[in-house]
Amino acid sequence: MSECLTFHYDVDGEDFTSAGQASVQVKKNLRRLGIPPEIIRQVSIAMYEGEINMVIHAGGGNADVIVYEDRIEIILADKGPGIKDVALAMQEGYSTAPDSVRSLGFGAGMGLPNMKRYTDEMTIDTVVGEGTTIKMVVKLR
Amino acid sequence: MKISTLKEVLEAKIVCGEDMLDREVFSACGSDMMSDVLAYVKDQAVLLTGLVNSQVIRTAEMMDMVCIVFVRSKQPTPEMIELARESGMVVLTTDMRLYEACGKLYINGLVGNGRQS
Numbered sequence: 001m002s003e004c005l006t007f008h009y010d011v012d013g014e015d016f017t018s019a020g021q022a023s024v025q026v027k028k029n030l031r032r033l034g035i036p037p038e039i040i041r042q043v044s045i046a047m048y049e050g051e052i053n054m055v056i057h058a059g060g061g062n063a064d065v066i067v068y069e070d071r072i073e074i075i076l077a078d079k080g081p082g083i084k085d086v087a088l089a090m091q092e093g094y095s096t097a098p099d100s101v102r103s104l105g106f107g108a109g110m111g112l113p114n115m116k117r118y119t120d121e122m123t124i125d126t127v128v129g130e131g132t133t134i135k136m137v138v139k140l141r
Numbered sequence: 142m143k144i145s146t147l148k149e150v151l152e153a154k155i156v157c158g159e160d161m162l163d164r165e166v167f168s169a170c171g172s173d174m175m176s177d178v179l180a181y182v183k184d185q186a187v188l189l190t191g192l193v194n195s196q197v198i199r200t201a202e203m204m205d206m207v208c209i210v211f212v213r214s215k216q217p218t219p220e221m222i223e224l225a226r227e228s229g230m231v232v233l234t235t236d237m238r239l240y241e242a243c244g245k246l247y248i249n250g251l252v253g254n255g256r257q258s
Binding site for chain 2: 016
């Protein structure tokens with residue numbers, strides 16, 4: 001069975017205030033589909049952190065959330081600067097975000113670790129100077 | 142603890158969600174770092190913070206929180222209030238500082254980590 005439902009969003013990189021709008025929308029859509037609340041929370045937190053990352057580091061990008069029968073996939077793609085050292089970026093507390101971002105409540109170096117924490121699988125494809133695509137999977141069973 | 146009790150304990154003013162003051166909450170967390178809220182919080186219904194921007198409301202929404210308390214007399218913007226209304230959240234403001242506000246709630250039985258004392 002390949003029956004699935006896709007939600008696509010453009011993440012605006014210009015405006016920190018609007019960052020997270022797509023995640024709020026995803027949350028609403030998943031609620032409507034009757035997905036269990038704990039799963040919804042995992043998906044929306046992972047996506048929210050990803051969205052914030054795209055706005056802070058990459059000037060925005062695209063987000064796709066695909067609902068399959070047995071899993072939900074979140075694919076975040078940007079054409080930002082790429083991640084130089086993925087292992088380092090995955091360390092809790094490591095951040096390259098400027099202080100201006102920290103004063104907004106983010107940039108604590110928890111974004112990528114949180115995305116991994118709340119999902120069952122996460123893969124990062126990144127090329128310095130070209131961009132980053134992150135795929136996350138949350139299993140439904 | 143009912144949100145109405147929480148409001149009294151913190152001598153707080155209500156910004157929105159007047160019709161939801163009867164809701165029960167069982168735990169809370171205090172932080173100005175939204176990344177940490179997203180990392181460490183589980184099943185906490187109340188967020189106390191001194192940070193004022195739209196991401197506070199969205200973070201609370203992501204965590205399924207029902208009440209946000211702005212400390213140190215911080216005032217949310219009209220956009221934030223609108224977001225909170227849409228998400229069905231109670232928003233309060235108090236003159237207390239974060240430490241004092243958390244302490245008062247804690248000794249009145251509202252603890253962290255989703256545990257009841």
